[in-house]
Amino acid sequence: MRLALTLSCLSLVSPALSATFSRRSAFAPGVWTLAQQGTTGVSALEMAVVSETTVLIFDKVEHNPLTVNGHVAWGSEFNLQTKQARPLNPLSNTWCASGSFLGNGTFISTGGNPVVITGQSGLQALRLFTPCTDGNCDVFEDPNRIRLTSNRWYPASVRIEDGSVIIWGGSTTGAFINSAGINNPSYEFFPPKNIHGFNGLKIPSQFMVDTLNGNHFPIVAQLPDGDIFIAANQAAMLFNWRTNTETPLPGIPNGVRISSPFSAGAVLLPLTPENNYVPEILICGGSTLSDTVDPSSISSQAPTSAQCSRMVLTTAGIAAGWKVESMPVPRIMPDLILLPDGRVLVVNGAQTGIASYDNVNDPVGHSNADHPAFTPVIYDPAAPAGSRFTSSGIPASTIPRMYHSTASLTPNGSVMLAGSNPNTDFTTTTFQTEYRVEFYSPPYLSQPRPTYTGLPATVDFGSSFKLSVSLPSGVNTVSVVAIDLGFSTHGVHMDHRSVKLVSSLSTDKKTLTVTGPPSGNHYPPGPAFIYVVTDTGVPSFGHKTIIGTGASPPVDQGAIDNLLRSTTGPQLDLQGSPTESGEGSDTATAVIPLTN
Structure with missing residues (x-):
């Protein structure tokens, strides 16, 4: 099958800041509610809403209760109406992969970890999932025809103006933190492009060298002028993919690191026509811990950051630099959710420690972090500085949503929380493997709705x-x-x-x-x-x-063919069950390449 065929199936607010948003006279009155409804079958390490009724969920390969084709499942489709999970059957380990939708609506999952069950490496994997309505769709993989140019663990991805996706950074093998020996300081396109002298292959990025060590899962966002905002560790830049140009931005203030394992949450604030869609980035949380020390010298009780940094991404805004605010409590691993009313919900994460597990000198259970952030925070970007945060009326959860937890706005306007598993495998110890789903309903859901x-x-x-x-x-x-x-x-x-x-x-x-x-x-x-x-x-x-038109993104068959000729391709893990310690140390000893 050719790729083209596969895709076809598939301080006070300044005037500049305040003009970015259309101010509402009020927000909907009423109370927030929290309901626990359903289980995901696999722990929701990764999550994407794929239709008005279904959510795609990926986990790492572990002993989940849900099974498929005679083995444990690590993927499921959760129905928002029935609150039931249907098992999916990805062929490779989706652990710490990235995810984006293509312009035609097909979801792609990229990268991962050496697989445990089926014998296929996830590091170079590229998985396709086209949403369906009959309950029969599943993950498509064909590593002999569709794969990444190189191994990627903890990459990021972003959809760009032509409906294709850029996959950015990561490591060549599993590790708690990136380092020069395993760094993959590059980016690539899917579908592959013949661009900058790299015909379908990965393209070097100096930014991903300069931001070592703590630069896993960089923050990436497409901007209205065609540039891409990228932040990792303590640095940020604007990237022009058409000219392959990296333009440095002011660094993250006050020494805060913002990418994994010092994970902050980030979001591009709502774009509106009132100010010609001026973009503004918001980054909340993170850590000031060093990215060069042995993690065994770090404590699960180490303080995290309450800092929220915000910058308008125009010439004047960049010259003005980052504006700094503080959340009510510090957080690491928070998720920032854009609500339809223009506000941002900050959920999940922990108040002390660091991401991952089994690395620090005093783990709680296996977790590198402690003190779950149980109560969400609302951030109103159009309010005056000093009055943007509130948790008033929001009930606290009792389920720790720590490492490997997720959150998403749903089509109904509620916010779905799932996952949390700072553990090597399924466990019921402190900060257990979590399958329960929660839904936060903002006050607007109790009002008459259009x-x-x-x-x-x-x-x-x-x-x-x-x-x-x-x-x-x-x-x-x-x-x-x-x-x-x-x-x-x-x-x-x-x-x-x-x-x-x-x-x-x-x-x-x-x-x-x-x-x-x-x-x-x-x-x-x-x-x-x-x-x-x-x-x-x-x-x-x-x-x-x-x-858009719903068409597939541009497909360059020559670039695809060159990628397949030039790259190693999938690997077979002959041991079948690598031992993992400290988030993905790959100790499998027997691997052989498959033929193309």
Whole structure:
């Protein structure tokens, strides 16, 4: 099967800052609720909402209760309506892989760890999952035809303006932290491109050399001008993939490290037409611990950072530098979730220690971290500095969501929490392997909500479409936001973004005319959930569409062929059960390459 065929199936707010957001007169009144509903079957180390009713979940290979094809499962599809999990059957170990959607809506998972069950290495793996409605879809892998250029453990990924994906960084083998000996300081495209003299192959990145050691899972975000924001360790840059140019940005303030194992959460704040979609990045949490010391000298009780750093990514904003705020409590491994009402929910993580497990001198159970952050925090980016954070009215969870936990906004507007497993394998010890699912429901879910029909299957850039709307009594104005719910893992939320669309409401308040995003830089072509939001911040259900034409991203068969000729290809783990210690030390001793 050719790749083309596979894809076809597949301080006070300054005027500059405040103008970025359309200020609401109020947010929906009411109380937050928390409900525990269902189990995932596999621990949700990685999570992505793939349809209006289903969530894709990947785990590392371990002794999960869910089975498939006669062996333990490490993938599942969770139904948001029935709260049931259906096993999936990836062929390679998805442990610490990245994830993104292509422009045609197909999800890709890239990288991983040497596999335990099926005998296929996950380090060079590239997995495809095309969402379906009949409950029969599964993960597709064919490493002899579709694979990465090299081993990648802890890479990041980002969808770009043509609907393809850039896979960034990582290590060539499993380890607690990156180092010069295992660093993979490069990036590559999927589908592969013939660009910069590298025909389908990986392209070197000096940034991923300069940011050693703590640069696993770099923070990556596509910007409206076509550049890509990238941050790792204590550094940040703007990257132009068309010219292969890295432009340094001011470093993260106060010595805070922000990428794994010093994991902070990050998000591109909502993009709106009121200020011509000016981008602004927010990074919260992390650690000031050293990235060069032996981890056995670190304590699970070491303080983490409460710092939130925020910068407008324009010439003037960069010159002004980072603006620093403090969360109510420090966190490592938090997840930042964009809500339809324009606010950010900070969930999950721990208040002391560091990411991973079995490394520090005083682990709690196996965990390198302690003191779970049970209570979420709301951040209002349009409020004056000093009054942006609140946990008022938000109930605390009783389930620790530590290392290997995930979170995502759902189409209904609730926030799903899952996972947590700072352990080598399934365990019921302190900070146990967690399968229980929780849903936080913001106050807006208790209010009368708008509804709509007529969303087309695809929404092209700058195109106009009409929605038939039904609005609650007293609602006179609404807005429309397109949200990419993204891919959650290790406190990183790849591709998560919110773009407000230009819209107008008819005089009878029954028809809403909406215009698609201005370009593929503002919203890279791919899946979006469209929320109609009242002036008091109450959203409709988020129905799914594809931004763009829905076509596959560009496919260069010559680049694919050169990749397959030039790279080693998949490996077979003859031992079948490598011993792992301290998050992925690969001690398998017998590997042989398969033929291409």
